[in-house]
Amino acid sequence: MPRVPEVYYAGEIPPHGGGTLVYNVIDNIDKARQYWEIKTRIEIKPTLDPKGVPVRNVYREVMSIAYGFFTPLEGFMTQNEVESVLKERRLLSGWLFPYPIVFDVTEEEWKASGAKVGDEVLLTLKGKPLAVIKVEEFYKLPEDKKAFADAVFGTPERNKEVVRVPFDEKMPGWLIYRCLKSHAIAGRVWVVNPPKFREPYVRFWIPPAQSRAYIKAKGWRFVVAHQTRNVPHVGHEMLMRRALFVAGIGERPADAVLVNAIIGAKRRGDYVDEAILEGHEALSRGGGYYFHADRHIVTMTLWDMRYGNPLESILHGIIRQNMGCTHHMFGRDHAAVGDYYDPYATQYLWTRGLPSYGINEPPHLTDKGLKIRPVHMGELAFCPKCGEWTYLGIPLDVPEVKQLPLCGHKPERISGSFLRGLIIEGIKPPSVIMRPEVHDVIVKWWKVYGYPYVTDKYLKLKEEQLEVELP
């Protein structure tokens, strides 16, 4: 029988996995330096798409593991663990986890390093020490990477509940798994040279332990997490405001929204990372005060988005639970791209589970699942007559009723792509759609990169610079 979720306060909610928060970072520089001398080394290289454009850098996974975002994961997965995740989205310990997290290398790279199972191998980034991996296993990834990528994300035949269209190269997450190298190294990782974050990232790097401390210091009891890979329009802002009211448990609404932006390689056409972070920041600081700064915080996680809609929502739940949030917003087309998944696939998962992926109950109601609670958000649209954003209505289970607006007028839907089209044509969106301070941020970074959205050029530049500098 599904369990009834317990009530936890923000900052005190247990980390995922039932143990303590992972913190595999050696801050003591003298101690850390000893590892820098390790002769067995592997240079971290980006995952490239068939055109040679970087679509992932595994350093982001190293950082997210070591700083505890992916707790209880302490390292890269063994072959058995990958199989377990693909079979039932669980680690070998039984705790829910959506994706295989693999450190892929070529056989040549492995041989050149001279590493053996049992060794501590220094992982260098741009030639400088970053982390150490204690090699537990070296194994061959499946030969057929297309089949492997399909096993990760699903197929319309196998996963009828939510997959609508077969995945292909236009789906960035699928492409990442499709482009992995031939082999993988499994093992626990430690950061042995804590990097310095560049501007503007440094302001938003608040790893789980710090995030929990911040929440407690603020006295927030219920905190709702907002996943973002977008510059916010007013519709997003209204969703966050409404989520605050829904997210409380009994005694009062939630106290604050924790925005957590996913920072890494994204699909072409998404906003650049710097604008995403500063755009959200502009809602409560630096000009816009649409949220009080004591009710809103913007943070980031390093991760090359997989755009896996329901699967990504599990990872999001894990990350934000680890950061101390009690609730998580899930809206239409959560972390999705294209029309591969049903737009409400995430809601399906969090209300019924996804048996075809081996998840038989909702993630927060299953044994060894999550403690964070979902807050399901329907779609909002702007009603010119009401002069406000209103609920558009989740499609009802009545075929002829697709949507039922809250008001009796004709609310206008806004799509992110419509807004992007408006902006790229040089038109400043009206303030009922986008706050002027947010548009100013977009233009600021447009001037830096010559384009407001992710392009191949931006991805290459991002790979050159990354978000960090190593001392």
Added chain:
Amino acid sequence: MTAEVRKYKIGLIIDDKRYEAIKGTPLEQKIERMFGGYIRLLTLEVDEETARHVLKEFPSGRIDARGFLEDLPVAFKRALFEAVVKTKSLGKEAIDEVFKKIDEIKAAAEKEKEYVPPPA
């Protein structure tokens, strides 16, 4: 029973400059106002075949939740507006006019892939 014909839409934002170009013409009557009148829009309805053709020429494009073809290059939107003005139509004539110059538009779109001048 006849199969339902799927229709898609392409929206053209009408800023002040474009508005001047169609002011006083029948096209002006077809302007829709959105978001409380802040945005003016002309909408072309296209069939599935045309939609596929456009998306094939411009793979960055996608169909959004409203059934609109979006994420299309500025060069395409600009050429489409010019075609609408030239043909005085929001129908197939305008689309056909655009496809006559598709290579030229694709070349312009290629250039804007990495750089579009930011607003002043």
